[in-house]
Amino acid sequence: MIKFKNITKKYGQQAVVSDISLRIEKGDLVVLIGPSGCGKTTLLKIINRLVKPTSGDVLVNDKSIFDYDEIELRRNMGYVIQQTGLFPHMTVRENIEIVPRLQRHNKKAIAERSAELMEMVGLEPNIYLDRYPFELSGGQQQRIGVARAFATDPEVILMDEPFSALDPISRLQLQDELAELQRKLKRTIVFVTHDMDEAVKIADKICIINNGSIAQYDTVEEVMKNPADSYVEGFIGKNRIWSSPQLIQVKDVMINDPVCIYDNATIRRSIEKMRAHKVDSLMVIDKSNTLLGVVLAKDMQLVQDKRQQVRDVMLLDFMTVRPETDIVDVINIVNNGSLSSIPVTDESKALKGLITKSSLLTTVTQQYIEPKETVS
Amino acid sequence: MNLLEFIFSHMDDVLARLLQHIQTTLFSITISVLIGVPLGILISYIKPFKKPVLGVANVVQAIPSIALLGFLVPFLGIGEKPAIFMVVIYSLLPIIKNTATGLSTIDEEMLEAAKGIGMTKFQVLTRVKLPLALPVIMAGIRISAVTSVGLVTIAAFIGAGGLGYLIYSGIRTVNTNLILTGAIPACILALAVDGVGSLFEKVTTPVCFRNNKKERRDKNEKINT
Ligand SMILES: Nc1ncnc2c1ncn2[C@@H]1O[C@H](COP(=O)(O)OP(=O)(O)O)[C@@H](O)[C@H]1O
Numbered sequence: 001m002i003k004f005k006n007i008t009k010k011y012g013q014q015a016v017v018s019d020i021s022l023r024i025e026k027g028d029l030v031v032l033i034g035p036s037g038c039g040k041t042t043l044l045k046i047i048n049r050l051v052k053p054t055s056g057d058v059l060v061n062d063k064s065i066f067d068y069d070e071i072e073l074r075r076n077m078g079y080v081i082q083q084t085g086l087f088p089h090m091t092v093r094e095n096i097e098i099v100p101r102l103q104r105h106n107k108k109a110i111a112e113r114s115a116e117l118m119e120m121v122g123l124e125p126n127i128y129l130d131r132y133p134f135e136l137s138g139g140q141q142q143r144i145g146v147a148r149a150f151a152t153d154p155e156v157i158l159m160d161e162p163f164s165a166l167d168p169i170s171r172l173q174l175q176d177e178l179a180e181l182q183r184k185l186k187r188t189i190v191f192v193t194h195d196m197d198e199a200v201k202i203a204d205k206i207c208i209i210n211n212g213s214i215a216q217y218d219t220v221e222e223v224m225k226n227p228a229d230s231y232v233e234g235f236i237g238k239n240r241i242w243s244s245p246q247l248i249q250v251k252d253v254m255i256n257d258p259v260c261i262y263d264n265a266t267i268r269r270s271i272e273k274m275r276a277h278k279v280d281s282l283m284v285i286d287k288s289n290t291l292l293g294v295v296l297a298k299d300m301q302l303v304q305d306k307r308q309q310v311r312d313v314m315l316l317d318f319m320t321v322r323p324e325t326d327i328v329d330v331i332n333i334v335n336n337g338s339l340s341s342i343p344v345t346d347e348s349k350a351l352k353g354l355i356t357k358s359s360l361l362t363t364v365t366q367q368y369i370e371p372k373e374t375v376s
Numbered sequence: 377m378n379l380l381e382f383i384f385s386h387m388d389d390v391l392a393r394l395l396q397h398i399q400t401t402l403f404s405i406t407i408s409v410l411i412g413v414p415l416g417i418l419i420s421y422i423k424p425f426k427k428p429v430l431g432v433a434n435v436v437q438a439i440p441s442i443a444l445l446g447f448l449v450p451f452l453g454i455g456e457k458p459a460i461f462m463v464v465i466y467s468l469l470p471i472i473k474n475t476a477t478g479l480s481t482i483d484e485e486m487l488e489a490a491k492g493i494g495m496t497k498f499q500v501l502t503r504v505k506l507p508l509a510l511p512v513i514m515a516g517i518r519i520s521a522v523t524s525v526g527l528v529t530i531a532a533f534i535g536a537g538g539l540g541y542l543i544y545s546g547i548r549t550v551n552t553n554l555i556l557t558g559a560i561p562a563c564i565l566a567l568a569v570d571g572v573g574s575l576f577e578k579v580t581t582p583v584c585f586r587n588n589k590k591e592r593r594d595k596n597e598k599i600n601t
């Protein structure tokens with residue numbers, strides 16, 4: 001949808017954006033994030049040609065933005081800024097309708113669209129359409145800013161710290177509503193912020209910018225779990241993941257090589273194996289690594305005939321989880337279930353790993369132990 | 377004869393001259409606006425023009441009006457023409473200056489947003505900048521208009537007519553009543569122009585800058601609850 005190709009922007013000798021290449025897929029909400037002055041706004045404004053890059057190109061729908069008519073390009077991209085950018089001398093209606101009216105769209109259609117947009121941003125059209133921006137709260141004003149951006153039904157929407165000036169409650173509310181709106185409308189949104197919590201909440205992908213270059217561009221999960229470098233790590237905060245534990249998946253915390261036994265082994269053999277590895281259960285698998293069952297030490301001790309094969313005595317009725325399951329669900333399962341460990345399998349029942357109470361505990365306690373190490 | 381009787385006995389003449397005075401003033405101001413506002417817009421867009429244009433307007437205003445009139449007569453003759461020329465030249469500065477100031481004190485970020493949502497430069501000017509700058513521009517026009525009333529009086533000196541004619545006749549014939557018959561209506565006219573100007577200023581002030589902003593908000597709150 002939007003493709004940056006080696007974009008550089010210099011003011012004088014100083015490069016504010018250096019050689020950025022970036023691909024934004026249709027329907028994604030991409031957050032550009034970084035500290036103040038790192039070039040986020042500049043990068044955003046290059047997309048709608050408010051800033052002319054020193055070199056490089058940006059393609060929108062595979063066509064260079066410089067091959068579009070400047071005005072047309074902008075009318076097909078919503079633009080929302082921090083200070084709302086609403087016109088104070090125009091009513092809410094006039095603000096929302098300005099571009100459609102300039103385009104001489106049908107009056108009735110415009111009016112219907114305005115009411116629709118107001119509903120969309122959660123404001124009663126009858127009450128608010130004929131008010132002036134100064135008669136609205138900050139949060140309401142920014143809702144109008146968002147409504148105006150959607151007025152021409154653009155495919156792309158650019159937002160430059162739209163919620164940063166709001167009080168925390170309105171901010172959280174508008175973030176939720178934007179996420180909800182995006183879930184329904186699936187526009188391509190480029191969103192600038194310096195607030196990591198905001199990014200985590202709304203982003204499909206985040207692009208962390210350091211001094212005009214991309215430090216990391218990936219999904220929120222990936223960036224959190226595998227920060228590309230110490231800059232990214234410092235920026236997102238080391239224990240950031242714990243403010244969104246739902247992002248941690250089973251595969252991140254599971255034991256990758258659980259102790260297994262083939263289904264045709266004897267019970268005697270299984271007891272020896274458990275002793276040797278100091279575990280109280282074994283995963284029973286066949287030659288193709290398919291999980292067939294589980295044997296527990298306490299059950300095996302009770303079996304009289306230790307020459308029996310494990311497949312005849314193994315447990316068949318137990319919970320399994322997928323590698324992609326999130327940790328919050330797993331904790332619930334562990335809490336409610338009788339087993340102290342849960343096998344992890346993929347859709348073809350192949351054994352991938354094992355979650356145990358202690359592996360969970362280790363993961364959870366890491367966040368408290370690590371900061372101490374950095375202090376000393 | 378006392379003053380009031382004098383004025384009433386000359387009522388027809390006074391009214392005719394007053395009308396002529398108003399006409400000359402209005403005509404001059406219209407021309408000043410037609411020249412001054414575009415010049416103000418121009419220098420707000422083309423920065424290098426700003427200093428020379430304002431400089432010239434400043435210098436012109438510093439010339440004493442009588443001297444300027446004398447200077448104009450050889451070129452434009454006597455009568456209304458040089459009078460209008462002078463009034464226009466004197467009233468340009470406040471109009472140019474206020475137009476330029478009004479246009480350049482508008483929030484930059486909002487203007488960039490206007491551009492960003494796809495308004496052309498001309499649309500930004502006509503739909504955003506001018507409406508927002510209008511009260512400041514109107515204030516400039518008001519100052520010019522009030523000054524013009526006085527200038528047109530002086531222009532009677534070169535045969536432009538108007539209320540000034542009565543004053544000059546009075547001075548020549550040492551007739552105090554005649555001087556006052558010209559001066560009092562001229563004074564009232566200046567005040568009236570100021571009043572009308574202030575009315576225009578109020579009317580053209582966008583709702584967002586008006587004093588009753590708070591009242592509106594309170595009213596809305598009442599509706600809400
Ligand atoms: N018009 C300009 N002229 C000179 N320097 C600029 C201009 N605009 C931005 N800059 C500089 O470019 C850098 C990046 O600015 P910006 O993109 O606004 O950063 P961010 O939005 O990440 O805070 C800053 O150091 C800023 O001072």
Ligand SMILES: [Mg+2]
Pocket residue numbers: 040041042
């Ligand atoms: Mg910025």
